[in-house]
Amino acid sequence: MLVFIIRRLMQAVVVMVVMSALVFGGIYLVGNPVTMLISDQASEAERLAVIRDLGLDQPVWQQYLTFVGKAVVGEFGKSFRAGEPAMQLIFQHMPATIELALVAMLLAVLVGVPLGMYAGLRPDSLRARGIMTVSILGFSLPTFWVGLMLIMLFAVALPEWIPGWPRLPSSGRGPTVDILGLKLSIFTAQGWLHLLLPAATLALAKGALIIRLTRAATREVLPMDYVKFARAKGLSERRIVGVHVLKNIAIPIATVTGLELGQVIAFAVVTETIFSWPGMGKLLIDSILLLDRPVVVAYLVVIVFFLVMLNLVVDILYSVLDPRVRLEAQGR
Amino acid sequence: MSDAASPTLELADLKTHFFTRDGVVRSVDGVDLQVGAGEVLGLVGESGSGKSVTGFSILGLIDPPGRIVGGQVLYRGEDLVQASSARLRALRGRNIAMVFQDPMMTLNPVLRVDTQMIEAIRAHEAVDDATARRRAVAALTQVGIPSPEARLRSYPHQFSGGMRQRVAIAIALLNKPDLIIADEPTTALDVTIQGQILFEMRKLCQETGTALIWITHDLAVVAGLADRIAVMYAGRVVEHGATAEILERPRHPYTHGLIGSVPTRGHRGQALFQIPGMAPSPLRLPQGCAFQPRCTRAVAACAAMPDLQEIAPAHQARCWNPVP
Numbered sequence: 075m076l077v078f079i080i081r082r083l084m085q086a087v088v089v090m091v092v093m094s095a096l097v098f099g100g101i102y103l104v105g106n107p108v109t110m111l112i113s114d115q116a117s118e119a120e121r122l123a124v125i126r127d128l129g130l131d132q133p134v135w136q137q138y139l140t141f142v143g144k145a146v147v148g149e150f151g152k153s154f155r156a157g158e159p160a161m162q163l164i165f166q167h168m169p170a171t172i173e174l175a176l177v178a179m180l181l182a183v184l185v186g187v188p189l190g191m192y193a194g195l196r197p198d199s200l201r202a203r204g205i206m207t208v209s210i211l212g213f214s215l216p217t218f219w220v221g222l223m224l225i226m227l228f229a230v231a232l233p234e235w236i237p238g239w240p241r242l243p244s245s246g247r248g249p250t251v252d253i254l255g256l257k258l259s260i261f262t263a264q265g266w267l268h269l270l271l272p273a274a275t276l277a278l279a280k281g282a283l284i285i286r287l288t289r290a291a292t293r294e295v296l297p298m299d300y301v302k303f304a305r306a307k308g309l310s311e312r313r314i315v316g317v318h319v320l321k322n323i324a325i326p327i328a329t330v331t332g333l334e335l336g337q338v339i340a341f342a343v344v345t346e347t348i349f350s351w352p353g354m355g356k357l358l359i360d361s362i363l364l365l366d367r368p369v370v371v372a373y374l375v376v377i378v379f380f381l382v383m384l385n386l387v388v389d390i391l392y393s394v395l396d397p398r399v400r401l402e403a404q405g406r
Numbered sequence: 407m408s409d410a411a412s413p414t415l416e417l418a419d420l421k422t423h424f425f426t427r428d429g430v431v432r433s434v435d436g437v438d439l440q441v442g443a444g445e446v447l448g449l450v451g452e453s454g455s456g457k458s459v460t461g462f463s464i465l466g467l468i469d470p471p472g473r474i475v476g477g478q479v480l481y482r483g484e485d486l487v488q489a490s491s492a493r494l495r496a497l498r499g500r501n502i503a504m505v506f507q508d509p510m511m512t513l514n515p516v517l518r519v520d521t522q523m524i525e526a527i528r529a530h531e532a533v534d535d536a537t538a539r540r541r542a543v544a545a546l547t548q549v550g551i552p553s554p555e556a557r558l559r560s561y562p563h564q565f566s567g568g569m570r571q572r573v574a575i576a577i578a579l580l581n582k583p584d585l586i587i588a589d590e591p592t593t594a595l596d597v598t599i600q601g602q603i604l605f606e607m608r609k610l611c612q613e614t615g616t617a618l619i620w621i622t623h624d625l626a627v628v629a630g631l632a633d634r635i636a637v638m639y640a641g642r643v644v645e646h647g648a649t650a651e652i653l654e655r656p657r658h659p660y661t662h663g664l665i666g667s668v669p670t671r672g673h674r675g676q677a678l679f680q681i682p683g684m685a686p687s688p689l690r691l692p693q694g695c696a697f698q699p700r701c702t703r704a705v706a707a708c709a710a711m712p713d714l715q716e717i718a719p720a721h722q723a724r725c726w727n728p729v730p
């Protein structure tokens with residue numbers, strides 16, 4: 075197991091190095107941040123001073139080596155724009171994103187698994203067909219459109235048409251509470267209201283995916299002999315579905331949920347932008363617009379590390395859920 | 407040994423059909439059988455003759471597109487075809503247990519053996535965990551699984567195929583049912599273990615008065631085990647009688663062929679006889695007797711389906727021109 079974890083971590087390091095070099099070069103090619111950062115009225119002397127301050131006068135490979143040298147000790151430079159260390163900026167924005175992603179995935183699983191199981195157990199029923207049709211919509215509608223529609227509906231149209239209909243907030247994360255130094259919205263009612271629309275936007279697509287996955291897995295497990303044998307033992311339908319079927323379909327569902335959670339955290343950019351959610355995605359977009367290289371590179375490094383770790387957790391979870399995998403791990 | 411007045415199970419003209427896209431598969435098409443307390447009935451036939459479907463029909467475990475379309479399954483006089491799903495659930499595993507054909511697929515791969523055994527007890531009886539566990543250990547011991555306490559905590563994949571089948575048999579024994587349907591449970595096992603399990607099961611049934619239906623495609627397996635044998639062909643019983651009678655004086659040409667293809671003491675020195683041709687497709691069964699196209703004794707009358715008729719005392723065959 076330890077070997078396995080170490081191997082994964084080494085993979086992560088390689089990916090991070092390659093990725094950072096690509097991003098570093100890419101942004102260097104795209105444009106010069108100096109034009110964004112310094113006002114047109116600045117004198118030539120001021121310009122040169124800023125450029126030297128930021129280390130932008132050196133050739134790109136030297137800039138990169140300097141960057142790597144510092145990155146190894148955990149220093150990713152300061153944001154050109156904010157002047158704060160890039161890492162600190164990212165960690166400040168991280169709780170908002172993780173909170174949003176967790177709530178969205180939780181919603182997706184809580185809604186998706188029961189609906190998917192229902193559709194799998196009664197594939198020919200009218201309701202199951204309705205569920206599958208809706209899931210195709212949820213699957214194929216673009217996120218930005220869904221987000222805008224939800225804003226239109228719940229933040230604009232409904233409160234106007236129906237007197238007394240509560241207006242859902244559509245921007246920002248509302249009041250936050252400090253828990254262990256993290257700013258979190260989920261501990262205030264207002265925070266939850268703010269979470270609702272962006273989380274629903276993300277949950278729609280992910281929930282649709284989980285519905286389809288759950289249905290397919292259920293349909294695959296039901297004709298298995300062990301389900302029939304469970305019936306032959308005289309078990310109740312509830313135990314057969316709730317234990318014998320659910321425990322088997324939990325394996326693919328947990329895997330996909332874990333990976334999708336990573337996707338949401340890493341790439342909630344669109345949703346965060348639409349809802350002005352002050353998370354990492356919004357930070358990334360703002361930084362790209364300003365060619366704020368340290369932040370962009372630091373962000374990607376963090377995300378790669380995070381995704382690799384998440385994959386690792388999913389693999390470990392997988393072996394917890396599936397006893398057959400566990401044995402092989404012991405044997406190694 | 408059987409008490410004909412009140413058999414544990416009686417099938418009367420049972421018909422189970424599968425309504426597939428290609429047509430109706432008449433897997434079981436008018437089967438009459440009975441088995442009494444403490445009795446072992448061997449249900450023999452080649453692959454596809456409807457043995458498993460007969461077994462599942464008894465428990466009401468036919469999945470769509472299949473359906474019991476006619477006849478009765480009388481368990482102690484109660485027709486299970488008409489029984490509610492709650493009643494069937496209560497009977498399954500407690501009064502009637504089944505051991506499936508494929509031991510590799512019978513146990514749930516993600517649940518420990520103790521979970522799968524204890525739930526089988528608790529589905530029918532409100533017993534505490536310790537009692538259920540003790541009964542599980544006893545059942546595993548009964549089927550010859552070494553160090554059962556430790557094995558209880560294992561997952562199915564940690565057992566060999568033979569051991570898994572023993573676990574499945576132990577689960578069938580847990581609630582001391584009065585009827586066990588064993589669907590080729592020893593096919594996956596090697597010959598020594600097979601004999602051992604057969605012996606154990608038979609002893610058990612005699613001791614506890616459990617009726618046993620032993621399904622197999624191998625006459626030799628049931629020869630030393632069953633009190634009576636029913637031979638199935640294309641969804642019907644074609645011959646039925648006491649084991650010795652069937653083995654020594656088979657009257658239906660199909661049974662005759664089956665016995666001819668197994669080397670036995672009575673036929674030593676004779677050339678092995680092979681049944682010509684192949685089993686018919688269940689979608690296109692021939693008119694009249696289904697065996698007629700392969701039969702060496704076919705006559706004009708075979709164009710109509712013969713009844714299962716008394717051919718000797720306690721010996722029935724479904725044939726117009728039986729072997730003398």
Ligand SMILES: Nc1ncnc2c1ncn2[C@@H]1O[C@H](COP(=O)(O)OP(=O)(O)OP(=O)(O)O)[C@@H](O)[C@H]1O
Nearest residue numbers: 424431433452453454455456457458459460623688
């Ligand atoms: N779900 C199903 N759909 C369609 N046909 C089926 C289905 N299950 C069984 N049958 C058909 O019913 C017939 C009898 O099948 P059954 O499984 O009872 O045979 P068997 O005698 O147990 O054979 P084997 O020795 O191979 O187990 C076969 O022709 C099979 O194709």
Ligand SMILES: [Mg+2]
Nearest residue numbers: 457458459507
């Ligand atoms: Mg079978």
